[in-house]
Amino acid sequence: QKEVEQNSGPLSVPEGAIASLNCTYSDRGSQSFFWYRQYSGKSPELIMFIYSNGDKEDGRFTAQLNKASQYVSLLIRDSQPSDSATYLCAVNSGGSNYKLTFGKGTLLTVNP
């Protein structure tokens, strides 16, 4: 069973701080890695994707991928109360780009 594990949380940070979310995966064949954000009662929305080792930055968000360690992370700089949500790590599995395995998510709360 291919698995994706996330730090269980919940994670609480003060406004303006850096939030760090971590994810490990078991399928060495995985090539695509996604971070989704899900607000309570809503469907997941994509924040970022990363395919290559290293860092990828998009505004206040930075995704980091280390395929050798099977580890992917998301950093949120200058955290805002509006960032409070559950963050889901997703990894393609079974050799298909259209089959995603999700972690169970990390609940982030940003306190004003």
Place this chain on the structure above:
Amino acid sequence: KAGVTQTPRYLIKTRGQQVTLSCSPISGHRSVSWYQQTPGQGLQFLFEYFSETQRNKGNFPGRFSGRQFSNSRSEMNVSTLELGDSALYLCASTRGAGGPPETQYFGPGTRLLVL
């Protein structure tokens, strides 16, 4: 461009019944994936359809089935409902034509309650 739509949004059924959920993908998207989300198991992949064919399948029992029509709209069916089938059912669409990995765009979901 309109997003992914799902109907109905809410559904209440009793054990033993069957249910059909519908998903209309973003215009131009030909791949539709279905996921089940529960508090205990999180988001789990059910199956993916492309060009009216099931291309990928998750680890769910045969009570869960789906199909896709020529206009890319998809339906999923759950027969002989069990209490544990209570969940949020999400569909997601992509262009699906291969090549570089694509983002899956999720619909608002159908919340199913089995009594």
